Amino acid sequence: MDNESLKTKIAQWVPNAEFEETGTSKAQLLNVIITPDKLLDVAYKLRNEEDMKFDFMFSLTCVDFPEHFMMVYHLRSTQTWNEVVLKVKMEDKEKPQVETLCHIWRTAEYHEREVYDLFGIVFKNHPDLRRILLDEEWEGYPLRKDYVDPVNMISL
Amino acid sequence: MTEEVETKDAIKTQEYFVNMGPQHPSTHGVLRLMLELDGEIIKRVIPHIGYIHRSIEKMSEKDSYRQIVHLTDRMDYLSNHMNNEAVCLLVENALEVEVSDRVKVIRTIMSELTRLSSHQLWWGVMGMDLGALTTFLYAFRDREMINDIFEETCGARLTVNYNVPGGVMFDIHPNFQKRVKDFIKHFKTKLPEYDRLLSDNVIFRQRTEGVGILSKEDAISYGVTGPTGRASGFSNDTRKHKPYSAYDRVEFKEILMDKGDTFSRYKSRILEMWESISIIEQLIDNIPEGEIQSPAVKQVIKLPAGEYYQSVETARGELGVYVVSDGQKSPYRLKFRSPGFSNLFVLDHMVRGYKIADLVAMMSTIDLVIPDIDR
Numbered sequence: 001m002d003n004e005s006l007k008t009k010i011a012q013w014v015p016n017a018e019f020e021e022t023g024t025s026k027a028q029l030l031n032v033i034i035t036p037d038k039l040l041d042v043a044y045k046l047r048n049e050e051d052m053k054f055d056f057m058f059s060l061t062c063v064d065f066p067e068h069f070m071m072v073y074h075l076r077s078t079q080t081w082n083e084v085v086l087k088v089k090m091e092d093k094e095k096p097q098v099e100t101l102c103h104i105w106r107t108a109e110y111h112e113r114e115v116y117d118l119f120g121i122v123f124k125n126h127p128d129l130r131r132i133l134l135d136e137e138w139e140g141y142p143l144r145k146d147y148v149d150p151v152n153m154i155s156l
Numbered sequence: 157m158t159e160e161v162e163t164k165d166a167i168k169t170q171e172y173f174v175n176m177g178p179q180h181p182s183t184h185g186v187l188r189l190m191l192e193l194d195g196e197i198i199k200r201v202i203p204h205i206g207y208i209h210r211s212i213e214k215m216s217e218k219d220s221y222r223q224i225v226h227l228t229d230r231m232d233y234l235s236n237h238m239n240n241e242a243v244c245l246l247v248e249n250a251l252e253v254e255v256s257d258r259v260k261v262i263r264t265i266m267s268e269l270t271r272l273s274s275h276q277l278w279w280g281v282m283g284m285d286l287g288a289l290t291t292f293l294y295a296f297r298d299r300e301m302i303n304d305i306f307e308e309t310c311g312a313r314l315t316v317n318y319n320v321p322g323g324v325m326f327d328i329h330p331n332f333q334k335r336v337k338d339f340i341k342h343f344k345t346k347l348p349e350y351d352r353l354l355s356d357n358v359i360f361r362q363r364t365e366g367v368g369i370l371s372k373e374d375a376i377s378y379g380v381t382g383p384t385g386r387a388s389g390f391s392n393d394t395r396k397h398k399p400y401s402a403y404d405r406v407e408f409k410e411i412l413m414d415k416g417d418t419f420s421r422y423k424s425r426i427l428e429m430w431e432s433i434s435i436i437e438q439l440i441d442n443i444p445e446g447e448i449q450s451p452a453v454k455q456v457i458k459l460p461a462g463e464y465y466q467s468v469e470t471a472r473g474e475l476g477v478y479v480v481s482d483g484q485k486s487p488y489r490l491k492f493r494s495p496g497f498s499n500l501f502v503l504d505h506m507v508r509g510y511k512i513a514d515l516v517a518m519m520s521t522i523d524l525v526i527p528d529i530d531r
Contacts, residue, residue, distance in 0.1 A: 022463040024249045029465065056376050056392075059465070059476050059493040074465065074478070074493075078376055078390065081397050085463075107379035110501045118213075133206035133530060142214055143489075 003030040006052070006084060013045060014038050022085070033070075033087045036098045043086065046075060047104050053077045054084060057101070060111035062119045064145045069096045069121060090121070100126040118143040169195045176512075178207050184281065185526030187500075189515075196511050201504040209530040216490040221247050221321060221457040224490070229315045231494060232528035234274040235470035237266045240319035242477045245400055246466035247321040248450075250459045250481070256446030257402075259323045261439050264402040265336065266318060267468075268432040272343070273302040274471035275425050275432075282422065282520040283354050286363060291354055298346055301339045305332065322453030328443070336440050340433055347429060355426060364419040368506045368518040371416060378505065379498035382473025384522050387424040388416035394469040406438045418514075421521035458485050472496055472523055496528035 007019050010032055018033040034042055046054045054075035063070045071088040090096045100123040102109035112123045113132040120141035123129055131138060140147050177188040186207035192200040212231065216224045225243045229236035241263055248255060276299040283291025303313040309329045310316040318325050354360055370380070375388040385392050393410040395403040408431045413420040459481040467476040473495030480489040499522050507515050 023465065024252060026249070029463075031463075057379060058381075058467075058474060059478055059491065061478060061489075061491040063480050063489045072478070074476075078392070105379070106374070106377040106505075107498050107501070110497065114497075133209040135206075142211060 003028065006030055006082075007032075009049075009052075010042070014042060017042075029083055029085050031085045031087055033089055036088050036090055039086075039088050039101070040099045043073070043101050043104055046084065046086065052082075053079055054082075055079075055105075057105040057107055057111075060101075060108055060115065062115045062121055062143075064119065064143065066145075067091070067093075069093065069119065071098055071115075071121070073101070096121045097124055098122075099124050102126065117141075120144065171199060174512075176515075178204075181285075184524055187524065187526050187529070189503075191512065191515070193512075198507050198510055198512065198515060201507050201515070203500055203503065205500070205526070205529055207530065208527050210527075212531045213490055213492065217486055217488070220485050221459070221487075222455075224487075225320065226315075226317055228492075229317060230527060231492065231531055232470055232472060232475070232496065232525050233314055234277060234525055235270055235472060235475070235528075236314065236316050237263070237270040237318060238468050238470040239475060240317060241267060241401070242466055242468040242475050244319045244321050245468065246464055246477050246479060247457060247459065248453070249466060250462070250464045250479070251453065251457070253322060253450050253452045255323055255450050256448075257444040258446030259448065259450075260402040261443050262324055262328060263319060264406070265436055265439050265443075267401070268435045269302050269305065269336070271471045272429055272432050273299050275429050276302075278425060278471075278520075278523045279350060279354070283360075285516050285520045286360060288354065288357075288360075291350075294346070294349070294353065298343055301335075301342065305335050305339065308332070308335070320449065321457060322451075323447070323449035327448050333440055333443070336436065340436060340440075344433065347426070347433075350426065355423065361419065363513070363517055364422060364521075365417060367418045367514050368510065368521075369415070369417045370502060370506055374502070374505060375416070378502040380473070380502050381495050381498065382469070382471070382523075383411070383424040383428055384421055384499050384502075385473065386411055387413040387420035387521075389414045392474065394467050394474050398467065400468060402439065403435075406435045408435050418517050418521050425523070456485055458483060459487070467493070470495060472525065472528065473499060492531055494528045494531060496525055497531075500524055500529055 014034055020031045021028045022031055023029045046052055054077050056076045056078050058076055059074035061072050069090040073086040076083045088098055115121050116129055117131040117133050171194050174191045176191055178186040188204040190202040191198055212227050225240050228239035228243055232239055276295045280292040280295025306316055307313045309332050310318040370388045372389040375385045375390040381392045389412055396410045411424045411427045413424050461481055461483040464479045467474050476493030478491040479487045482488045506518055
């Protein structure tokens, strides 16, 4: 399924989804940007629809933009080797929240813990949301752009 | 009589926790596992990571792209070339620069040598984890030859930093081709020895066959890539599916197994070594002439604003680099999708119901490198 038909199909599920293409001119990836409340529905369909079957989540991360947080899910189908990037835009920078996807892709459980640890995004219904790389007592979320640590950080 | 049996049934062992690591020899680094045990049976494994977390992703937000390359071989130090290559390929693709054929071929040979040396070390410690010290000595004897080749051409044995954006740091040493051919000739006689020593050993077979089975569906769901995933039949070789460097001009097989047990994961790496040897043999006499560094890549690199993803096949699986660029000399956000991170967490799923000794064997065949997990 090429990017155009994928786009048409997703636009039917989520009429207000935004689309963009990223990557190099040789390899274009379709980006689907949705709001947090649509995530579970879209993720489930991308995983299970007959002609999509994006069964392999190969990357899960977050980006801290000045106005919003952006969750970035890279998905791939192991049948066709098609790829799509699912993004969730979180306007609420004070209390960023999103549903967990660990019941759809098991690998998400640990990547979400990493994002919680370093960005402070709360994953609703996550079975075991704890810090993973840093100590439990650590204060703040290091990968946020406004994070300051006068002791451990050397500013250049 | 029946009363006696009832009393016997009433005796129950209490579940308890045992701490394995962070200084346990079979965790190969600072990994700590909390084992929830019922007698000798493992109920649950809770991995604790982060002991060697150096926040490479945060550092990258301040570094230039040329500097980031140097951080990458501190992650998976056994796949150093491939890690360097991932960032270099990303920069080249984003700038739409084509490197010369010479660079492509050199990179491919180097990557396969790295894969061989990584698998050699893995084979050595795998035997050692299961109680056979000899394998370690055999493997290090052969691995030393590869390290010598690296030392001569790259100037370093482990953190080689040989790839730079736009090419490689130096041209290959005049001895390079001869020494690689000598090594291949030597190693082709030694690899069957590996089989005779460990693969065909009865004790080894009994400890690994049918143990720790991972199904294909679970491998995909847990995102298990590399030989670990391929032993479960999950075709995930980036070299085949998204060829980079010179992988599109060589012939090799993607090793796929169907059983998914500990022995399959072991065997898939042994077979993969034969494929690496074959790739090197196809290329070593055909290194084309060409420039070593592309002049199109400037000293200060600024990627056009946008998002890029590049993956390479390391010895452990798919390493992905995801970059969000805002047009500055450092990335706005950089994420490494490390193969070890995803592979580690399948352990809990695999090991439930087995004993601690089986856990050690399974952990060996996942081939963990802790700095790669913690980043």
